[in-house]
Structure formats: structure tokens, C-alpha cells
Amino acid sequence: MTRRVPHELTCTEMVRLVTEFLEDALPLEDRTRFEQHLVYCKGCAAYVRQMRKTVEASSGLEDTGLSAEAEDELLRAFKGFCK
Amino acid sequence: MDEPRVGAASAEDALVVDALRAGDEKAFLALVQSLNPPMLRIASVYVSSRGVAEEVVQEAWLGVLKGLPRFEGRSSLRRWIFGILTNCAKSRGVREARSTPFSEMGSQDDEDEPAVDPSRFLPADHPRWPGHWSAPPTAWAEEQVLNKESLTVVEAAIARLPVNQREVITLRDVLGWSSEEVCESLAISEGNQRVLLHRARSKVRAVLEKHFAEGEAR
Amino acid sequence: MIAYKFLAAGRVGPFTGYTWPEREWVDALSAREGAGIHACRIEDLPWWIDHELWRVELSGPVLERETQIEARRGRLAGRVATWDARALAEFGVHGALRARDLAVLALGDAGVRCDDLARARTLLDIRAALEALPALSGVPAEMAAYAREACTRGLDGAAGTATYIAAVAATALRGPSGFAAERAVQSRWIAERCGL
Numbered sequence: 001m002t003r004r005v006p007h008e009l010t011c012t013e014m015v016r017l018v019t020e021f022l023e024d025a026l027p028l029e030d031r032t033r034f035e036q037h038l039v040y041c042k043g044c045a046a047y048v049r050q051m052r053k054t055v056e057a058s059s060g061l062e063d064t065g066l067s068a069e070a071e072d073e074l075l076r077a078f079k080g081f082c083k
Numbered sequence: 084m085d086e087p088r089v090g091a092a093s094a095e096d097a098l099v100v101d102a103l104r105a106g107d108e109k110a111f112l113a114l115v116q117s118l119n120p121p122m123l124r125i126a127s128v129y130v131s132s133r134g135v136a137e138e139v140v141q142e143a144w145l146g147v148l149k150g151l152p153r154f155e156g157r158s159s160l161r162r163w164i165f166g167i168l169t170n171c172a173k174s175r176g177v178r179e180a181r182s183t184p185f186s187e188m189g190s191q192d193d194e195d196e197p198a199v200d201p202s203r204f205l206p207a208d209h210p211r212w213p214g215h216w217s218a219p220p221t222a223w224a225e226e227q228v229l230n231k232e233s234l235t236v237v238e239a240a241i242a243r244l245p246v247n248q249r250e251v252i253t254l255r256d257v258l259g260w261s262s263e264e265v266c267e268s269l270a271i272s273e274g275n276q277r278v279l280l281h282r283a284r285s286k287v288r289a290v291l292e293k294h295f296a297e298g299e300a301r
Numbered sequence: 302m303i304a305y306k307f308l309a310a311g312r313v314g315p316f317t318g319y320t321w322p323e324r325e326w327v328d329a330l331s332a333r334e335g336a337g338i339h340a341c342r343i344e345d346l347p348w349w350i351d352h353e354l355w356r357v358e359l360s361g362p363v364l365e366r367e368t369q370i371e372a373r374r375g376r377l378a379g380r381v382a383t384w385d386a387r388a389l390a391e392f393g394v395h396g397a398l399r400a401r402d403l404a405v406l407a408l409g410d411a412g413v414r415c416d417d418l419a420r421a422r423t424l425l426d427i428r429a430a431l432e433a434l435p436a437l438s439g440v441p442a443e444m445a446a447y448a449r450e451a452c453t454r455g456l457d458g459a460a461g462t463a464t465y466i467a468a469v470a471a472t473a474l475r476g477p478s479g480f481a482a483e484r485a486v487q488s489r490w491i492a493e494r495c496g497l
Binding site for chain 3: 210211
Binding site: 011016050056058060071075 | 204221238257280
């Protein structure tokens with residue numbers, strides 16, 4: 001079926017392009033269409049927000065280091081190397 | 084961020100290397116403490132358990148100490164260290180795979196799997212809205228997304244990704260490395276990196292969405 | 302040059318998340334095409350509606366694009382106070398009313414009586430009148446469906462969606478030029494409602 005409105009993006013296309021959009025890698029015309037679609041489509045606006053939140057959650061994963069014992073072992077190895 | 088800089092070693096790197104070569108224990112400890120968290124995270128991409136990841140990081144540091152006399156500064160210090168780490172982690176991962184049942188390994192790259200279940204969209208023959216949402220996503224409660232439970236779900240989802248996707252999302256989103264640095268580190272193109280990032284993020288989002296939906300259903 | 306800019310609540314750019322200062326000049330992020338300050342001419346407004354409407358002063362050469370303009374520098378030059386939550390909601394209702402008008406035309410052309418629909422003053426009444434119509438097919442069915450959908454969005458306060466539906470409905474009835482024509486009607490509505 002031909003599109004009612006030429007050049008506009010469907011929601012399936014929005015989902016496919018979301019990472020390029022967030023990476024600021026869309027050509028200007030596509031980016032404009034993407035933004036226009038977000039104004040009239042709450043579903044896609046929610047999807048993009050969810051994507052941003054997913055990225056935020058990933059960045060919130062805690063990174064811990066090695067135990068103090070393990071660090072001591074490394075320090076011992078370092079001293080050994082330096083002799 | 085502690086991401087390795089693209090390009091050669093800096094003047095600051097040179098100071099650290101000199102200190103290490105001179106046997107400066109404080110300098111070594113400071114370096115170890117600052118890099119262990121991201122090193123553990125990266126090691127976890129390639130091996131099956133936290134315990135093994137810790138062993139890999141230890142092994143990598145030994146490799147760093149062995150290689151220190153020959154470090155020329157053609158790449159930044161961090162870049163060099165992370166390079167050693169990744170090699171250790173990948174080798175260990177390969178050794179593990181040889182003794183791990185196929186079913187327990189990461190999933191195969193799901194190239195054909197769509198980011199969102201196609202049934203969530205109206206079909207191409209819909210009279211008014213082909214390709215639009217039929218079951219649109221709704222807002223996630225702010226407090227939910229970053230609570231401990233959600234982060235656990237995200238971590239588990241990342242662990243289940245195919246390794247290529249896991250690499251990219253870990254470096255980009257978990258560790259905050261730039262696109263440029265990730266491409267250099269993994270020796271992939273910008274476009275390839277973006278595709279992997281897209282698949283990885285799409286999968287994790289879907290897992291989170293399902294988790295929240297199940298939470299509501301309870 | 303004075304133009305307009307819609308922002309999310311708190312002077313936040315809806316796509317960048319950037320919080321605009323109230324008065325200071327803001328420069329483009331880079332020299333790259335598209336990385337500049339985007340703003341609206343009056344005819345662009347319906348495409349970009351959001352919670353806050355601001356006047357912007359642009360500096361330097363202004364690039365005119367299809368539905369927005371772009372400059373290297375800009376600053377906010379006062380809020381358009383007449384665009385408030387009420388105006389936004391009324392804009393959505395306007396979209397639904399227009400979709401109703403188009404449905405009435407289509408039904409009339411098909412010889413379907415729809416006086417209640419034509420006379421309805423509120424979205425709830427329009428919805429009730431639509432439900433009371435006999436079974437329809439073809440273009441009248443499609444136009445009635447757009448009207449129903451626009452009403453639902455209007456009642457939800459989704460003004461951007463309701464007005465988009467009205468523009469799509471106009472295209473369904475009048476062909477490709479209908480979309481732009483409906484956007485023109487919408488921009489005149491905003492301009493009059495806000496005294497621009």
C-alpha cells in the first residue's frame with residue numbers, strides 16, 4: 001500500500017532507525033522526519049524514551065574492583081618484577 | 084572517563100611508565116585500582132564467571148608487568164593495557180568454550196530477529212495506518228528504571244547477548260567509551276559498530292519492557 | 302530575525318534535551334549542516350508543537366528548509382504566554398473538529414445522513430454521533446474512522462496526534478495537497494489563537 005503521506009516514516013521504520021537517531025548519524029532529512037514523527041506519535045516518543053532509559057540503566061551498572069588480597073598479590077608480583 | 088585515548092601515549096602516560104619502571108609501588112597500586120573495575124567488566128564479556136574474570140585480570144596485569152620494559156608509547160598506556168586484557172580474556176573464553184556445552188554458550192548472532200515483535204505493529208494492508216503501532220509502548224515509571232532489580236535484569240540481558248553485541252554495548256553504554264574508541268579497540272567500522280549497538284540495545288530494552296510488564300501483571 | 306520555537310516544559314529542547322538559557326545567545330554545536338539552531342516560521346508551527354512556545358532571535362544567515370529554519374546562533378526572546386496548556390488542548394480539539402468536518406463531507410457525498418455528527422459541539426458528542434452511524438464502507442468508513450481516532454486523541458490531550466490525523470484525513474479526501482493545506486489551516490489557527 002502506498003503511503004498516505006509521502007516521505008513520512010512509519011513506526012516500524014522509527015524503531016529501525018532509533019539508534020542512528022540517538023547516535024546523531026541520520027542524514028538531516030531523515031532526522032527531520034524522525035523528529036516530526038515524534039511530535040505526532042506518542043508510541044514512538046515513548047519508545048525513544050525507553051531506549052534512552054535503557055542506555056541510562058546500562059551506564060548505571062556498578063563496576064567493582066578486585067579484592068584487597070588480589071591487589072596485594074599484584075603488588076607482590078610488581079615488587080618481584082622490579083628486582 | 085577512563086577510556087583509552089585514541090592515539091599515542093601522552094606526557095602523563097610517560098610519567099606513569101617511568102614511575103612504574105622505577106619501582107614506584109604507589110603509582111602501580113593507583114593504576115591497578117583505577118583500571119580494575121573496567122577491566123573486570125571487559126573480561127566478563129568473554130568469560131563465564133566473575134571468578135574467572137578476576138583470574139583474567141590478574142593474568143593481564145602480569146602480562147603488563149612483563150611487557151612494560153618494551154612499551155614504546157605508540158598507543159596510550161590504557162589502550163595498551165586494555166589490549167593485553169582483551170587478549171587474555173578472549174583466549175580464556177576460547178578455552179572455556181572448548182569445555183562448555185554448546186547450549187550454555189551465548190546465543191548466536193540474531194541477525195534476523197526484529198527489534199520489536201512485528202505483531203506490535205499494524206499490517207501493511209491496514210486501511211489507514213500501515214506500519215504504525217497497534218500496541219504502542221507506554222512510559223516507564225522513573226523510579227523503576229534505575230532501581231537495583233532493573234539493573235540486575237539489564238546486566239543479565241547483556242550477559243545473554245551474542246558476544247559481538249555484548250562487546251559493543253559494554254564498551255559504549257556500560258563503560259561510556261566513545262564510538263571512535265570502540266571502533267578502534269574492536270577493529271570494526273562505524274557502521275558495523277552501530278548495527279551491533281542497535282541490536283544489543285533493542286534486545287535489552289525488550290527484556291526490560293517485559294520485566295516491567297510482568298511486574299504490573301503481578 | 303524573529304522566529305518561533307517550541308520547547309518542552311522547563312525550556313528543554315524536545316530532541317536534544319538541552320535546557321535553553323532564558324536570555325543568552327546559544328551557538329550551534331558544530332558547523333555541520335543541521336547542527337544549528339532550529340526555529341519555526343509561522344507556517345512551520347503545527348509540525349513542532351510542544352508545551353512552551355517562545356519567540357527566538359536568530360543571528361547571521363538563516364537557512365530556510367521545508368518545515369523549519371536554521372541559524373548558527375539564536376537566543377530566546379520571550380515566551381508566548383498565550384500558548385499555554387489550554388491552547389495546546391484546544392489545538393487538539395480543533396484537529397478533531399476538522400476531522401469531523403471532513404467526515405461530514407464524505408458522508409454527505411455518499412448520501413449518508415449525519416446531522417447529529419455535523420451539529421455536535423464537543424468531542425464526546427462527536428464520538429457518540431459516530432457510533433450511532435449505520436455501517437459504512439469505502440471512503441465514508443475511512444473518514445469516519447479518522448474522525449473517531451482524532452476524537453480519542455483530542456480527548457487524551459494528544460494535540461500533535463489529533464492534528465496529524467486531521468491532516469492525514471485531508472489527504473485521504475483531497476489527495477496529496479490536502480496535507481499541506483490542512484497544516485496551513487492549523488498554523489493560522491495557532492497564529493490567531495496566540496495573537497502572533
